[in-house]
Every structure is written in C-alpha cells, then in structure tokens.
Amino acid sequence: MSTSKPEDQRYLARAVALSREHMEGGEGGPFGAVIVRDGTILAEGWNQVTSAKDPTAHAEVTAIRRACQAVGDFSLEGATLYTSCEPCPMCLASAYWARVSRIVYANTRQDAAEIGFDDSLIYDEISKPISERLIPMDHLPSLEAKAVFDAWADKDDKIAY
C-alpha cells in the first residue's frame, strides 16, 4: 500500500536536483538525498565518492551524517529519507541504523545497474554463507574481544543505541 504524501514530489525533486548539480560539478556519481522531519529539511547530501576519495560517501550516508550532526542525535526517528535512487545495501543499512522512518526514492536499482552501478552483487553476497563470499572472512575467536563485550554488557553508564 502506498503511503505517499503531497510533499513527497517536492522533496524528491530536490534530491534529484542535487544529483544533477553535483554530478555535473564533478563531485561523484549521479545521486542526491534529502532528509526531512516535521516539514523541515534537516540535511542534504550527494555522492562525493570520487572527489572525497571516500567509497562510503554515498548521497544517503552523507545526508544521514549531516542530519545527525544538525540535530545532535544518532537517531533520525520520524524522519523521511528522500533519495534520487533506491538505496544500495550500505545506505539501506545506514537508514536502519539511523532509525529513519520512511524512504522515498526515484530511480530503481535496475536503473542504476543500467548505467554501471550494480548493487546486485552486494545484495547477493549478504545472503550467502560466509564461506562462499567473494571477500574471504576468517573467524579468529579472541578472549579479549569477548571480554570487551562482557564489559559493555556490565557498563552502567553506557548510551545504548
């Protein structure tokens, strides 16, 4: 069931405008994002992977970081993420970590794949058993690593998230 709202077109158009502006400015790929809560734009982001030499500088992650800084909180509960393209697995995971309440997107992951941004490899990797993934992962259990977890569990003044 669609939950679209009247203002969606306006905010999504802003995300798309950012994607064109910064792509044409040579900052990175053609992706833009806007985070809105209670009728206010908390932050905007755009892809800066190549200009910042940061493979995690996707539009959505950038917008999430800026929005959290703007509101002084690690949670964006109640906020909507508008993005010019369906989020990749990293950005989708970031939206979950940030407690974003809703995502609105324009281009699909299939559209992105057609211009060379293919997320399907990563989606496929996540569902594979660890032993079958392309990047080898070795499990080396550590008593100290576990002790740190135990210390966190017992920590009285921790900020849970």
Ligand SMILES: [Zn+2]
């Ligand atoms: Zn992404």
